[in-house]
Amino acid sequence: MLDWVLPEIDKALCDRCGACVALCPAGAVDMTPQGPVVARPADCTYCTQCEAICPQGAIRCAFEIVWAPEGG
Ligand code: SF4
Numbered sequence: 001m002l003d004w005v006l007p008e009i010d011k012a013l014c015d016r017c018g019a020c021v022a023l024c025p026a027g028a029v030d031m032t033p034q035g036p037v038v039a040r041p042a043d044c045t046y047c048t049q050c051e052a053i054c055p056q057g058a059i060r061c062a063f064e065i066v067w068a069p070e071g072g
C-alpha cells in the first residue's frame with residue numbers, strides 16, 4: 001500500500017526561506033519556483049522537524065500521533 005502521510009505545506013503562508021529544504025534530515029524537500037515540495041515522499045520519515053522549524057508556521061504534520069485525553 002503506497003499511502004504516504006506527508007507534511008502539508010501552505011504556500012500562502014510560506015515565504016520560501018528554504019529552512020525546511022536545508023534542515024530536513026531525510027533530504028526529502030526540494031525548493032521549486034512554486035515553493036517547497038516534498039519531492040521524495042518515500043524518504044520522508046515524518047519526523048515533523050520541518051513543522052517545528054518553519055518560521056511562518058506554514059508546515060503542518062496533520063497526522064502527528066498525540067495521546068487523546070481520557071474521557072471527554
Ligand atoms: S521553512 Fe516554512 S517558510 Fe521556509 S521555505 Fe519551508 S515552508 Fe516555506
Ligand code: SF4
Pocket residue numbers: 007023024025026027028029038043044045046047048049050051
Ligand atoms: S517530516 Fe521530517 S523527513 Fe519529512 S519532510 Fe519534514 S523534516 Fe523532512
